[in-house]
Structures are given as C-alpha cells and as structure tokens.
Amino acid sequence: MPEFLLPDLGEGLTEAEIVRWLVSVGDTITVDQPVVEVETAKAAVEVPSPFAGEVTALHGAAGETLPVGAPLLSVGGTAPGFTEPGVVVPEPAAAAEESGNVLIGYGTSTATRRRRRTPGRAPASVPQQRTTAVISPIVRMLAKEHGVDLHAVSGSGPQGVIRRCDIEREIAGRSAGGRRIPLKGLRKTVADKLSTSRREIPEATVWVDVDATELLAARDKLDGVGLLALLARFTVAGLKKFPELNSRVERDEIVVLDSVHLGFAAQTDRGLVVPVIRDAHTLNTRALSAALRDRTAAARAGELTPADLTGGTFTVNNYGVFGVDGSAAIINHPEAAILGMGRIIDRPWVVDGALVARKICQLTLAFDHRVCDGGTAGGFLRFVADCVESPVTALGDL
Numbered sequence: 001m002p003e004f005l006l007p008d009l010g011e012g013l014t015e016a017e018i019v020r021w022l023v024s025v026g027d028t029i030t031v032d033q034p035v036v037e038v039e040t041a042k043a044a045v046e047v048p049s050p051f052a053g054e055v056t057a058l059h060g061a062a063g064e065t066l067p068v069g070a071p072l073l074s075v076g077g078t079a080p081g082f083t084e085p086g087v088v089v090p091e092p093a094a095a096a097e098e099s100g101n102v103l104i105g106y107g108t109s110t111a112t113r114r115r116r117r118t119p120g121r122a123p124a125s126v127p128q129q130r131t132t133a134v135i136s137p138i139v140r141m142l143a144k145e146h147g148v149d150l151h152a153v154s155g156s157g158p159q160g161v162i163r164r165c166d167i168e169r170e171i172a173g174r175s176a177g178g179r180r181i182p183l184k185g186l187r188k189t190v191a192d193k194l195s196t197s198r199r200e201i202p203e204a205t206v207w208v209d210v211d212a213t214e215l216l217a218a219r220d221k222l223d224g225v226g227l228l229a230l231l232a233r234f235t236v237a238g239l240k241k242f243p244e245l246n247s248r249v250e251r252d253e254i255v256v257l258d259s260v261h262l263g264f265a266a267q268t269d270r271g272l273v274v275p276v277i278r279d280a281h282t283l284n285t286r287a288l289s290a291a292l293r294d295r296t297a298a299a300r301a302g303e304l305t306p307a308d309l310t311g312g313t314f315t316v317n318n319y320g321v322f323g324v325d326g327s328a329a330i331i332n333h334p335e336a337a338i339l340g341m342g343r344i345i346d347r348p349w350v351v352d353g354a355l356v357a358r359k360i361c362q363l364t365l366a367f368d369h370r371v372c373d374g375g376t377a378g379g380f381l382r383f384v385a386d387c388v389e390s391p392v393t394a395l396g397d398l
Contacts, residue, residue: 001076003073004035005072015040015066016066017063018038018065020036020037021062027055030049031049034046034049035047043309049075053076132150206367212344218391228318231388232280234383234387236283237387237398238383243256244372249371261279262314262315266295268299313335315332315335316339318341320361323343325362343361345360
C-alpha cells in the first residue's frame with residue numbers, strides 16, 4: 001500500500017502543520033491532485049499526491065504538526081513489485097501511476113517506494129498520531145485528575161519526556177486564568193529570527209523628522225504609486241551610495257552584496273511577513289510600486305512561497321499605517337539594517353524663517369554597528385530624508 005510522506009518543502013523547513021484535508025478516507029484520487037493544505041513557517045501550500053488510488057488512511061488531524069518524512073496518507077492498492085512469500089500480486093495501474101509534479105523543492109520519483117516484510121511477521125500498524133512522551137504513572141494520574149491534555153504539554157525532561165513539574169505548571173497556569181497560544185508555524189519563525197537578531201546583532205538606531213509635504217503631493221500626481229513605493233525607490237538609491245548597509249556579517253567577514261533584494265513588512269491575518277522584491281535596484285518607481293502591490297496581495301491571500309519570503313538584503317517598513325510616530329525596529333536577521341517611516345501628521349515647521357503647518361513624519365534607521373559607523377548610517381538616512389523632502393528633484397536625478 002503506497003504511503004505518501006510529507007515532502008521536503010524547501011528552504012530548510014523541517015515540519016508543517018495540517019490546516020485542512022482536501023480529501024477523505026474512501027475518496028478516489030488522481031496523480032497530482034491536491035490532498036491536503038499545510039502551513040509551514042513560511043507559507044500555506046496545497047500538497048499534491050504522487051499516487052493515484054483510493055485513500056485508505058489520513059495520518060494526522062487538522063492542527064497537528066508533522067515532521068518532514070512523516071506519513072501523510074495511505075492509498076489503497078498494492079505497490080508495484082510488493083509480494084507476500086509465495087503469493088503473486090498483480091501491479092495495479094492506479095498504484096503504479098506516479099507524478100512528475102514539483103512542489104517548492106519537492107519532486108516525486110519515477111519509482112514507487114517498496115517495503116519489505118519479514119516472513120512470518122505481521123505488518124505493523126501505522127499510528128494515527130505520535131506517542132506522547134510520558135513515563136511516570138503519577139504524571140498520567142495527575143494529568144487525568146486535572147483534565148490536562150498531555151498532547152498539548154511540552155515536556156522538559158530528556159527527549160521531551162513530560163515530568164510532574166510540567167503538569168503542575170499547566171495546572172498553575174489555569175488557576176491564574178488567561179489562555180495559551182502555541183508558538184508555532186509563522187509566529188515561531190518570526191520569534192526565532194527576532195531572538196537571533198537581538199542576540200547576535202549589536203544594533204544602533206538613528207532617526208530624523210522630515211517634511212513630507214512634497215512627498216504627499218508627488219504621490220497624488222503619480223497615479224498608482226504609493227508612499228511605500230517612493231520610500232523603496234529612495235532606499236534603493238541610498239544603498240547605491242552607501243553599499244555598506246546592503247550587507248551581512250558571515251563569521252569574521254562583512255559581505256557587501258551587489259544586488260538589492262528589498263524586503264518590506266506586510267501585516268496579514270497570519271501575522272507579520274516580509275515579502276522580498278528581488279533585484280529591486282533594476283526596477284523603476286512604477287515597477288517597484290507594482291511589485292509591492294502584487295506581493296502584498298499574495299501575502300494576504302497566503303499565496304507566497306517560501307522563496308518569496310527569504311533572501312532579502314534590506315527591509316523597509318511603513319509602520320505609520322498603524323498610527324505610530326516611530327519604532328525601534330528589530331533588524332531582519334541576517335540583514336544589516338531596516339528603515340522605517342512613521343505616520344505623517346500636521347505639525348508646526350519653520351520654512352524660510354516663518355512658522356507654518358507642514359506634513360511631518362519620522363524616519364528611523366536601525367543598523368548593525370559591525371558593518372558601519374554612525375557616519376555612514378547618518379549619511380544614508382539624511383540622503384533618504386532629502387529625497388522625501390524634495391521628491392521631484394530626487395526622482396529626476398535617479
């Protein structure tokens with residue numbers, strides 16, 4: 001019986017969470033038919049089956065996280081070439097049919113996996129879920145008395161064994177009220193990257209208030225070009241003048257990168273993601289704006305692939321849409337800097353010696369102090385600020 005294993009979804013991902021099954025036990029499926037939607041740390045994807053036949057088992061329920069290589073589903077029929085001792089089994093055409101489809105780094109082979117049984121030994125049953133690591137009967141009794149679901153408990157013992165203190169922690173958490181949100185999937189990936197950034201990067205932050213009155217006027221005249229697209233265009237130009245900020249630290253070396261793969265923060269129902277526009281330095285303002293719209297729409301629809309969310313060299317963030325003036329942003333590791341724009345509001349501003357009302361916002365740059373000093377960071381930020389204050393002149397020179 002062919003057994004479809006969770007494939008390697010690429011980009012170093014080692015697990016995926018089942019979002020929903022697209023088939024049921026008893027359904028007849030075809031090669032390359034999507035059978036399950038899974039969510040990785042990078043994106044939600046539909047996984048096609050490399051086998052055709054009748055679904056006989058689904059290994060896992062919605063919400064369960066499976067490691068790469070774990071069984072996803074079983075397909076009825078006998079796999080080609082499989083025989084019991086002394087028994088000749090024909091090769092069903094449905095089971096023999098396989099896929100040539102490729103899913104984000106995963107390709108199905110041209111030969112069906114074959115499993116051997118030892119003569120006289122009964123086939124082992126396939127568990128429907130992974131065994132919970134509990135050794136002590138006292139722990140089981142304590143969990144049962146207090147209604148603690150052992151499958152939801154993270155064990156602190158060797159190899160993840162659940163100990164009494166783990167159960168008591170769960171009980172104490174209940175008595176204090178509140179709720180628990182599993183740190184997994186996209187949220188876990190974001191948490192890991194932010195923790196790595198804070199742990200490894202000695203970052204510094206500089207900021208400046210800028211007059212964005214002319215920037216708003218330019219946006220209104222450039223049909224279809226948004227503020228983030230203009231900021232992105234000025235950022236790319238700034239990185240050409242100050243390439244140290246388009247770099248990363250690898251061991252004892254600073255690697256200054258030739259291409260600008262521009263990431264931008266996008267808020268979605270699944271949380272914060274950073275889609276990447278590759279080779280942003282080759283795009284004009286309108287092309288950048290179109291790329292931003294397309295990536296944002298794909299992010300909110302959950303259609304971005306892992307490759308769309310990795311490989312960035314610099315990130316921009318318009319956190320002003322949340323109504324805040326500034327932010328001490330965390331650098332998107334392993335990048336060297338992140339530029340943010342706050343909300344644009346009316347404030348008193350001195351123009352030609354007179355106090356007038358202008359549209360003011362704050363630009364903030366967090367940078368890795370290993371790759372450059374304050375002079376370089378300040379020079380980059382001042383360049384972008386000057387572009388914001390005189391966008392028509394800046395666009396004419398780019």
